Amino acid sequence: MIGELSRGRKVADELRLMLRHTTPPLDATLVLPAAQSLVATILETFTHSLSILSPTAAAAHSDEVSQLPPLKSEDCAATTPPTKDRRGCYKRRRSSETSTIETASLSEDGHAWRKYGQKVILNAKHPRSYFRCTHKFDQDCQATKQVQRIEDDPPRFRTTYHGRHTCKNLFNSSPHHHHMMMMQDAAADDHDHSPIMWSFAATHDDDHNIHPKTTSLVMNDSSCSTAHINNTNTNAAGHHPVLVVLKQENKELPEPQIKSSSSSSSSDATFVCPDHDPTKFDTMSSAPPPHHHHQLGAFSPAASSDVYSCTESTHSMEMDMMSMAVNFDDFLDLQTLN
DNA sequence: TCTATTTGACCCCT
DNA sequence: AGGGGTCAAATAGA
Incomplete structure (x- = not known):
């Protein structure tokens, strides 16, 4: 899978260089076929990677990439009967933006935010609140933020944003x-x-x-x-x-x-x-x-x-x-x- | 009834 | 092991 993703990255890089070094006006007859070929290769690498991860998912969507099932934590809860075992249900983000x-x-x-959690933080006077974008599910927006009061007088809050908003609201x-x-x-x-x-x-x-x-x-x-x-x-x-x-x-x-x-x-x-x-x-x-x-x-x-x-x-x-x-x-x- | 918040449980990651 | 991020049932509010 790593090899497949590396190939995809390499081809994407090629595509980027092609677009960067092509000065306008674009010669569509020259650039388009090459670009389409590169895009096809990139999509292919994703499909292969998915087939490695989940053969059924890749087969079902190999020709409809836009409907690829999001590999989200919620999937586990959505597709399995209610159970206490949530192992592997969610992936914690690693050093995202x-x-x-x-x-x-x-x-x-x-932005519209929905609070989804609050935690007492060690050595912090106030709890930390967790928010996700309201459009997480309808627009698959992955942006989240954490808000923590760091001072009382004068009041001061630290807000940490994770991920980009992909929603249009x-x-x-x-x-x-x-x-x-x-x-x-x-x-x-x-x-x-x-x-x-x-x-x-x-x-x-x-x-x-x-x-x-x-x-x-x-x-x-x-x-x-x-x-x-x-x-x-x-x-x-x-x-x-x-x-x-x-x-x-x-x-x-x-x-x-x-x-x-x-x-x-x-x-x-x-x-x-x-x-x-x-x-x-x-x-x-x-x-x-x-x-x-x-x-x-x-x-x-x-x-x-x-x-x-x-x-x-x-x-x-x-x-x-x-x-x-x-x-x-x-x-x-x-x-x-x- | 629908949507948002609260909160204890769960689990990832260091 | 335990801090901290997320889930989801219970609860509150419009």
């Missing part, structure tokens, strides 16, 4: 209460397979003032980042654009692109991650704690067209989002354009 964020409050992150929270965007770099190149998660959170109070809530960001690659939070002046429409620019510090980068018509700023705050801990970016430790929320929260009056813009040139990602009414389809279009 993880991202950790620490916040001062439990804010929504735009982002931004289902009320746009008038929470905004948060998680972006995982789907275009990681050979030198960086780690996802980067940028989170921007903000709440609106009763007066519709914006209170950005992102307090820390941890990237699980080795890059050091700077977050530049810039409160700009009110624009002509009476709105207060908020600019958030993230860039990596340890690489030579061009000036970040900032999408805004407003250039002057009324308050600035730049946060740099600690030198000796390049994976951790923590605004709480870099900004004056007693005032930083006031500073960030001073975006009044109501903003109906806040622009969240971030540029990380290494990965060529940039996004704008209208904070009062995020249209996810538009966001997807923007991602596609970039």
Whole structure:
């Protein structure tokens, strides 16, 4: 099976190189047949691997790969009568993609979560809660998160995300209460397979003032980042654009692109991650704690067209989002354009 | 009645 | 061996 999977990986690599070195416009008559052949080989290796694991499953689905039975832990429970013996029923993930964020409050992150467990953790004052994506079963989304209170006063929570969301139900929270965007770099190149998660959170109070809530960001690659939070002046429409620019510090980068018509700023705050801990970016430790929320929260009056813009040139990602009414389809279009 | 949460049991992994 | 992640029955809430 290892040989079969290795073959699949090799062919997938060939396909990737072919697509990478083919400059547009694609010559479909030239590239397509070769690509289709490679895809067929890849699928074949999966089928062979499955036949090794489970001959019946591979035979039943050899011509319909999209319906391959997920090799999930739940299968055991679903196909066997209720029994106490759950041996082998689930596989614990091993070092899947993880991202950790620490916040001062439990804010929504735009995804629907279902709590499935809680554990008392050794040497921890508070229990750890376990959540899975609500769409685990209907969309086979494998994302999970763990939330743990790590401090009482001031309250502080550590949320650890595992896996990527493959569901299509982002931004289902009320746009008038929470905004948060998680972006995982789907275009990681050979030198960086780690996802980067940028989170921007903000709440609106009763007066519709914006209170950005992102307090820390941890990237699980080795890059050091700077977050530049810039409160700009009110624009002509009476709105207060908020600019958030993230860039990596340890690489030579061009000036970040900032999408805004407003250039002057009324308050600035730049946060740099600690030198000796390049994976951790923590605004709480870099900004004056007693005032930083006031500073960030001073975006009044109501903003109906806040622009969240971030540029990380290494990965060529940039996004704008209208904070009062995020249209996810538009966001997807923007991602596609970039 | 349906969906979400709670919680003890189970089992993987270090 | 035991900490911690997951399951699933019981329970709560809409």
